[in-house]
Amino acid sequence: YNVDGGAILFDDIDIRDIRLDSLRKQVGIVLQDSVLFTGTIRDNIVFGKPEASDDEVINAAKQANIHDFIMNLEKGYETEISDENNIFSVGQKQLLSIARTIITNPSLLILDEATSNVDTVTESRIQKAMDNVISGRTSFVIAHRLKTILDADHIVVLHQGEVIEQGNHDELMKAEG
Incomplete structure (x- = not known):
């Protein structure tokens, strides 16, 4: 596209x-x-x-x-x-x-x-x-299973087309989102 x-x-x-x-x-x-x-x-x-x-x-x-x-x-x-x-x-x-x-x-x-x-x-x-x-x-890496992206340098969490969180796995877990 x-x-x-x-x-x-x-x-x-x-x-x-x-x-x-x-x-x-x-x-x-x-x-x-x-x-x-x-x-x-x-x-x-x-x-x-x-x-x-x-x-x-x-x-x-x-x-x-x-x-x-x-x-x-x-x-x-x-x-x-x-x-x-x-x-x-x-x-x-x-x-x-x-x-x-x-x-x-x-x-x-x-x-x-x-x-x-x-x-x-x-x-x-x-x-x-x-x-x-x-x-x-x-x-x-596009994934629904968290296990697939545990080691990613940067994770972007999308919900209904909007970015709701970003960071590495540890940062996202600490944010408790």
């Missing part, structure tokens, strides 16, 4: 002054509902970086905590998947989506409710993967 008030700066440059394709290469997004494409598991991981090497694919899958599952499949990364042949649980699809984002190495990351559709055991695996992908980059 175009900015309709104020400005959004990316490394001190207004995003309206950055070519859209260049901006898109710098932003990674993991959404609440993961999407897998018909093709191999490898195809799904390299979607945003088709020229990725096998080592990059494996490294991304390891960081996303999905490599071991993939290696237990008969054809590993060459396993074909489709809507009819969906071998992944909801959580595993999310981990694959995180691997797809990791491999593109974005400067800015947006995680939109990335753990909302999974059980608590799977949430823990996804949280570890998210910690890997967040490390060393600016990240916007």
Whole structure:
């Protein structure tokens, strides 16, 4: 969407002054509902970086905590998947989506409710993967579960579209809001 008030700066440059394709290469997004494409598991991981090497694919899958599952499949990364042949649980699809984002190495990351559709055991695996992908980059984490954002540098609490509190976890707990 175009900015309709104020400005959004990316490394001190207004995003309206950055070519859209260049901006898109710098932003990674993991959404609440993961999407897998018909093709191999490898195809799904390299979607945003088709020229990725096998080592990059494996490294991304390891960081996303999905490599071991993939290696237990008969054809590993060459396993074909489709809507009819969906071998992944909801959580595993999310981990694959995180691997797809990791491999593109974005400067800015947006995680939109990335753990909302999974059980608590799977949430823990996804949280570890998210910690890997967040490390060393600016990240916007949209979450209803407090556990997802405990270590955030800055938390903005919204209610009906209005900012009602801000701070880190400790500051917000002390404010008793």
